[in-house]
Amino acid sequence: MVDRDDLRRWCAVPADRLAEHPEARLRLRICPDSAAMGRLMARELVEAIQAGPLRAVVPCGPAAWYAPFAELVNAERVSLAGLEVFHMDECLDWQARPVPLRHPYSFRGFMQREFYDPIAPELAAPESQRHWPAPGNLARITEELLARPADLVYGGWGQDGHVAYNQARRNPFSPQTVEELRTSTARVQENNVDTIVALAQRTFGGAYQFVPPMSVTLGMREILAARRIRLFSDTGAWKQTALRVALFADPTAEYPLTLLQEHPDVLLTATVDTARHPVAEHPEWDLS
Helix, strand or coil, rough: CCCCHHHHHHHHHCCCHHCCCCCCEEEEEECCHHHHHHHHHHHHHHHHHHCCCCEEEEEECCCHHHHHHHHHHHHHHHCCCCEEEHHCCCCCCCCCCECCCCCCCCCHHHHHHHHHHCCCCCHHHHHHHEEEECCCCCCHHHHHHCCCCCCEEECCCCCCCCCCCCCCCCCCCCCCCCHHHHCCCCCECCCCHHHHHHHHHHCCCEEECHHHCCEEEEHHHHHHHHCEEEEEECCCCCHHHHHHHHHHHHCCCCCCCHHHCCCEEEEEEEEHHHHHHHHHHCCCCCCC
16 A cells, blocks of 8 residues: 555655656656647657557547547548557446447547547558457457557556556455556456546546446556557546656555556656646645
8 A cells, every 4th residue: 555654745746846856767748738738649649650560559538639640640641551559448338248339438439439530531540450359359459469569558547547447456355466467468347436436527427327337458468568658647636646656656556557667668748737736735734
């Protein structure tokens, strides 16, 4: 467990000192806002595609980069023929079935509408190079990503520091060690209560009843095998503490993001609002 005194100390670091802090264990850059981050994500992915064939693990979110990406691809006539996409995760209903494509938390439906459909057909990534995780194909996806790791992982992080849907396991009967998390592979799982509450607040006005209770995700083993990892967040308060823990804590299963410290080429990008923390802005608070 993360120590409360350590957590208070990490959260008290001013945002403008995070990126160059001598104790930081991961590289960090800070963008002014969501729009700037979206443009940065779009440009960097286009440049990675232009550099040659690219196997990429791609997230459903942050959302700010999809429109700039499509604009760049279409305006600069960037062919996606060499892009092979492994999607990170997907939401499932209580019987572990994919939710309908029009559901707000159908990642496949969202990515089809926002990532694939806006691209000119003659430039699009072939459908045979789009890999969607589902309960029936996980062994194949794991085998492909371990035999020939991804060149790039693009993504975000969750309120508990989850990467893809590698959440902090909270089941009291089967606690998870760091080694078990590190070697975890693609799987079906129950979603944590805090994940459900976060998604309910973001989309459904707190109506947790509409949030899919299960998900399928790539494991940390597939993520950590990639050559480069680039994670981004523009979500503000939900992600502020996880960012501080990722930068300063020892690797811990309580915050899966901390395991990225073991990877040789990781860069986190946060908006100013995500890099801020209320504890840093209220030194008068007594949190003892």
